[in-house]
Amino acid sequence: MKRIVLAVMGLVALSAGANAQENTEAKKDSVKVRYIYTMQTDDNCMPGIERNHVIFINENVTTHVIMPENIKLVDMSTDKIVGNQCADNIVRIKPSARMRDHELVGTITVIGERHLAQYDVVYTAGPACANSIYRIQLDEMKRYKNPDVLMPESEMAAYAWAIYGSQPNYNNIHYTANGIRAVVNNIYTVNDYYFIDYSLYNRTKIKYDIDEVRIKLTDKKEAKATNSQTIELTPTYSLNSAHSFKKAYRNVIVLPKLTFPDEKVLRIEIAERQISGRVIYIPIEYEDILNADGFDKGLLRRLPFNINR
Template sequence: MKKILVLMVALMGLCGSLQAQKKYKNIEADSASVRYIRNAKPTDSYIFDENRRKDVIFVNEEVTTHLLMPENIKLVDISTNKIVGNQCTDNIVRIKPSGRMYDNELVGTITVIGERHIVQLNVVYTAGPAKANSIYRIKAGDMGRYENPDVTMPRKEMAAYAWAIFTSKPRKNIHSNENGIKARVNNIYSIGDYFFIDYSLYNATKIKYDISEVRIKLTDKKELKATNSQTIELTPVYSLSSAKSFKKAYRNVLVLDKLTFPEEKVLKLEISEEQISGRIITLDINYKDMLHADGVSEQMVSYLPVF
């Protein structure tokens, strides 16, 4: 009887060993030296210290972790092939372990580079899906600032200036009336390497206006012959409003790269309706209006967030 009992215990132990081998058979050997943290030590405080928890992302193969950057992302570097992921929007990256790992395994680091900031985060595997971060918001205090020569003004800063201009009082009197629609340029600001053009549309009809496209052209004031006129289409860097229709009033701020043009040219803002026989509205901005663009006032700066 004792022999049978010993044999059964041995078989149970063998089955447990085989199950453990089966459980981790998909785990590949590390190509680099990686520590497996099973018990917290003083040297591991940078992972387990509650005050530093913001520097760590906990992941699990059953959870997709989304990293939200407070500015547009330019580059993401993942230091290990044990983590897979991609950039799904301008400021969001999603990551996931490529397979099962040991609990509290320090998998590697992920570096996220934005328009003007950079952040590095430790990635730690957790065996419990409930402990994994499904959404991780990168805070401004966690990031380090760096100078990016390709970005003279981050999108977040551009949006803040546009909102400040949007709420300011109209100073310009550039207007036109076409097909029951009144168009007006409220303000023109020159900030850094950009022009901010604030304009409004007012609908005097009872028909809703559906915006098909907004185009900005640099064209001749006098188009005598189509073959002699030269039109250059400009692409806005940023548009504050994404609304596609309005009933009575509409306001938006467009951002253009700073430009100069001769007096015989005019900057034409053209808004067209979605329908085939839709209404087209144009606003002509002369060179002198661009030269007299407003600068940033102290009052405007006082309402802007710190970048």
């Protein structure tokens, strides 16, 4: 009798073991493969990623990447990221479709006038975790040599704003006509550029509508029109984009360094939009250009804002 009971118990144990093995194999077959991304961070949106080197995107959010200088080129490593440059220093991107949460989509490289920055782009399933605006910080950019850009536009703007707020040092360059007085406040040299600061004062009750501002290198004496030679120059940067003023107007324009003979004069022409004949000329002698002051870079720290924000 004991032998029969032991035999039955053995069969039950073997059967249970076989069933357990079958259940284990079935569970293995039902387990789906999961991809684990091993980047490290404590961020709630994406554990394992340092957010200051990653841009998070979602199909319901347009991500705007803002660079402190003008953007020359944007490279996206995959067609899973779509976008375009919507302003001089702004590019907008989105994923082309829905993806896995925390999926590393690709990389984006933003190349500016003198710097470049590269980021990993990660998809997040939560729109609240996506970057709607990502501002590129200075410590995230790498500098490169660009022979076509001697000074980034953001740096020109910083100098121009500082000069705009400075006290006038010149008082011998002026012109008056039709109730408008034009004066040169300052001429500064910074690296390979001249910064010319000038003002217009309207003594009439009719506002002055600016049609265009032209800079010309022309002869002092134009005895014969056929012999006169005029060269038109294009400013590299202009601070004030206002098109009209009632009483006063001030602007800072930037020109590349230039030399010209004493027979020539650098002339700024401000023409009115209407057919009124009111055209203002500001003649600048070469001697005045040679006496341009070097600008104190320490004055940039006095600006009430950070030009790179």
